Amino acid sequence: MKEIDARGLSCPAPVLLTKNTIETDKPGQIRIILDNEASGQNVSRFLSSKNFSVTLDKQGNDLIVTGTIQEGGISKGEGAPVICDISQEDHLPKHDKKIMVMISSSCMGRGDDELGAKLVFNFIKTLKEMGNDLWRLVFVNSGVKLTIEKAQTIEDLEELQTHGLKILVCGTCLDHFKLLEKKRVGETTNMLDIVTSMQLADKVINI
Amino acid sequence: MGEPDDAGVYQISEDLALIQTLDFFTPIVDDPYAFGQIAAANSLSDVYAMGGVPKTAMNIVCFPLEQMDISVLREILRGGLDKMIEAEVALVGGHSVEDKELKYGLSVTGFIHPKKVLTKRDIKPGSMLILTKPLGTGIINTAIKAGLASEELSQKVIHVMAQLNRYAGEAMADFPVNACTDITGFGLAGHLAEMVSGSGAGMRIDSKSLPVFTEALEFATMGLIPAGAYKNRKFRESMLHISSDVFLALADILFDPQTSGGLAISVDKSHAEQLLNSLHKKGIEWARIIGEITTGPERIWVQ
Numbered sequence: 001m002k003e004i005d006a007r008g009l010s011c012p013a014p015v016l017l018t019k020n021t022i023e024t025d026k027p028g029q030i031r032i033i034l035d036n037e038a039s040g041q042n043v044s045r046f047l048s049s050k051n052f053s054v055t056l057d058k059q060g061n062d063l064i065v066t067g068t069i070q071e072g073g074i075s076k077g078e079g080a081p082v083i084c085d086i087s088q089e090d091h092l093p094k095h096d097k098k099i100m101v102m103i104s105s106s107c108m109g110r111g112d113d114e115l116g117a118k119l120v121f122n123f124i125k126t127l128k129e130m131g132n133d134l135w136r137l138v139f140v141n142s143g144v145k146l147t148i149e150k151a152q153t154i155e156d157l158e159e160l161q162t163h164g165l166k167i168l169v170c171g172t173c174l175d176h177f178k179l180l181e182k183k184r185v186g187e188t189t190n191m192l193d194i195v196t197s198m199q200l201a202d203k204v205i206n207i
Numbered sequence: 208m209g210e211p212d213d214a215g216v217y218q219i220s221e222d223l224a225l226i227q228t229l230d231f232f233t234p235i236v237d238d239p240y241a242f243g244q245i246a247a248a249n250s251l252s253d254v255y256a257m258g259g260v261p262k263t264a265m266n267i268v269c270f271p272l273e274q275m276d277i278s279v280l281r282e283i284l285r286g287g288l289d290k291m292i293e294a295e296v297a298l299v300g301g302h303s304v305e306d307k308e309l310k311y312g313l314s315v316t317g318f319i320h321p322k323k324v325l326t327k328r329d330i331k332p333g334s335m336l337i338l339t340k341p342l343g344t345g346i347i348n349t350a351i352k353a354g355l356a357s358e359e360l361s362q363k364v365i366h367v368m369a370q371l372n373r374y375a376g377e378a379m380a381d382f383p384v385n386a387c388t389d390i391t392g393f394g395l396a397g398h399l400a401e402m403v404s405g406s407g408a409g410m411r412i413d414s415k416s417l418p419v420f421t422e423a424l425e426f427a428t429m430g431l432i433p434a435g436a437y438k439n440r441k442f443r444e445s446m447l448h449i450s451s452d453v454f455l456a457l458a459d460i461l462f463d464p465q466t467s468g469g470l471a472i473s474v475d476k477s478h479a480e481q482l483l484n485s486l487h488k489k490g491i492e493w494a495r496i497i498g499e500i501t502t503g504p505e506r507i508w509v510q
Contacts (some may be wrong), residue, residue: 012353015430045455046430161445171451180450181508187444188451191272 002027006043006060007035014039015046022050022074034063049076098135100201101127102194103143108207120146124153124206128160136197139186140170143207148182159186168193212326213253213388216319224321228253231267231312235348235466238366239279243286243311244369247468249391250313251294255376256389256470257326259319264291266301269310283311286369294373325489327398328406329386334500336410337477339375339486340367340469341493342460344393344422345433352425360422367493368467375470382482383475391466396461396507398471400446403505410507412498414453420493421459427456427463435464449509461509469493473500 002025006014018032030047034040040063044054051074052067060114094150108123124146127134137160139147146153147169161167167186174188198204214228230250235243247264254261257507266287270280291298296315347364356364372389379387386406390398395417403410426432439462449458474482479496486494501508 011434012431013347016353019429036434039439041437042430042432044430045428045432049428113397116326175451180452181510183448184504184506188449190451 001031004030004032004094006032006039009039009175010036010085011042015042023046026074026174028069030067032065032067034065035061037063037092039063040065049075050194062193092156097133098200098202099130099133099205100136100138100197100203101134101205102138103146103207104139104141105207106142106145117152120207121152124160124162125156126161127156134160134165135201136166136168137186138168138170138189138194138197140173140194142173142177144169144177144179144183148179149184152185154184168197170194213256214259214317216257216324218321222320224319224324224392226254226257226259226317226319226324227315228269228313229312231310232466233271233308233310235353235368236361238365239282240286241365241369243283243288244290245286245365245467246311247287247313248369248371250315251290251296252389252391252467252470254315254317255372256387258323258380258384258387259320259375260376261294261296261315262311263297263299264315265299265312266303267310267312268301269306269308270303270304271307271309272305275316275454279309287311287313289371290371294371295459296393302482307424311378320441324388325384327386327388327402328404330402330406330408330410330473330500331385331475332352332408332500332502333476333494334385334473335476336399336500337413337472337474337479337483337486338390338395338418338469338497339491339494340370340390340465340471341418341420342390342465342468343427343463344368344419344465344468345394345436345463346426346431346460347420347421348466349431349433350422352416353431355426355429355431356422360420364420372470373470375486375491375494378485378489378491379470379472379474379482381485382478384472384482385475386473387470389470390465392435392466393443394436394464395464395468395471396447396509397439397443399507402471402473403446403507406505407503409501409503409505410498411501412507412509414450414457414509416495416497417457418493418495418497419468420455423460423463424454424456427459428449432459433464436462441465446505447507447509453459453509455498460507468483 047067108119168189
């Protein structure tokens with residue numbers, strides 16, 4: 001594996017360094033150490049455009065981008081659009097504990113859907129009691145219906161969001177229910193973001 | 208003026224107000240003459256964005272005398288002056304200081320009718336939004352720094368950045384325009400967010416109709432995105448709903464910091480096509496209708 005230390009370099013130097021290395025050495029795997037978020041994203045995008053699968057890890061103040069060449073070798077063109085949306089943490093409040101809550105249905109529990117809808121509304125209203133430990137709120141499957149216009153839960157969700165809570169809403173699910181244009185809160189997300197969030201969280205609560 | 212806007216306005220009489228602004232920055236291109244032109248066009252732009260006419264200007268210069276030959280400064284000032292001549296603005300003075308880092312810009316004073324001041328936040332539902340210059344200059348400037356942009360492309364971008372917003376300003380004076388701002392460091396999304404917040408209205412942007420340097424899309428995919436674009440995204444992300452089928456590189460361009468960008472004009476729907484034609488006739492070939500003003504909430508939907 002080829003390793004590059006690009007700490008202390010600012011944009012676009014880390015991308016250029018990576019570009020030169022993969023063009024000269026043609027490594028199967030490459031690891032780049034960086035010290036700022038913008039370079040982390042840029043190097044990830046660059047490697048993805050060259051047909052590498054990319055992971056990004058945080059180690060202390062450093063960011064480590066690891067790229068592994070995929071079948072077919074390095075692509076010459078600009079490549080496919082990149083699905084590498086790395087979370088940006090540092091504008092969020094400080095978390096002692098990182099709790100991720102995943103809501104995968106528009107009602108809470110089984111038995112009576114009308115009751116379930118009331119319960120989920122109360123649940124979201126009460127979520128703020130978790131304080132800063134509440135780190136991410138993720139909506140999948142029919143849960144995404146709680147994030148669209150006219151949903152009862154919108155006001156509370158918007159309040160949570162203005163207090164810095166990151167709300168992720170599954171794009172595939174919105175699309176499935178034909179609700180993409182009706183979403184009023186949160187960022188549209190993908191499975192990679194959800195899986196990465198689960199990995200980073202101290203605790204995942206499923207509803 | 209209650210809210211902060213592109214420039215300050217001071218009413219003198221019933222039909223005259225002064226409009227004042229200043230802006231200066233470090234070089235974004237290597238050619239000193241082009242830098243002078245771009246910096247001047249950028250400084251003058253705020254006056255046009257308010258619906259005013261610039262009249263006088265003063266040079267603002269920070270120059271590293273020990274590291275750079277004075278001929279560089281001469282070229283910068285010549286570029287600036289040429290733009291002031293084109294804008295029919297009188298250069299009436301200026302001030303220079305010695306500094307480690309080169310900076311140049313103008314302090315500009317103009318005239319405006321107190322009842323014709325165009326603020327950012329007066330957008331009205333039922334209006335269309337027109338953008339007059341292509342996006343992607345920040346990304347392309349990063350590619351130029353990286354040595355990956357062709358000479359032809361950098362000339363093209365310099366030409367667009369040095370273009371005065373005067374002609375767009377003149378064109379919109381004939382139409383029922385309700386709000387306007389110019390697109391600079393916060394990127395398109397950032398400046399549109401400023402128009403939206405406090406307006407009571409929302410916006411719908413059609414990403415496919417955005418005027419964009421296509422090369423910027425390629426460079427964005429390669430990761431040649433200035434750090435400022437990530438900052439802009441963080442700052443405004445919560446106000447935007449970007450549909451998941453918008454190409455990532457195109458979404459990046461929404462946040463790309465622009466230098467001397469175009470005007471974003473909100474004009475009554477009934478006159479949007481006519482204003483667009485008028486802009487095209489004045490040689491503003493990049494102008495496009497990019498979306499519409501909707502009723503609240505104060506959010507921006509990008510499709």
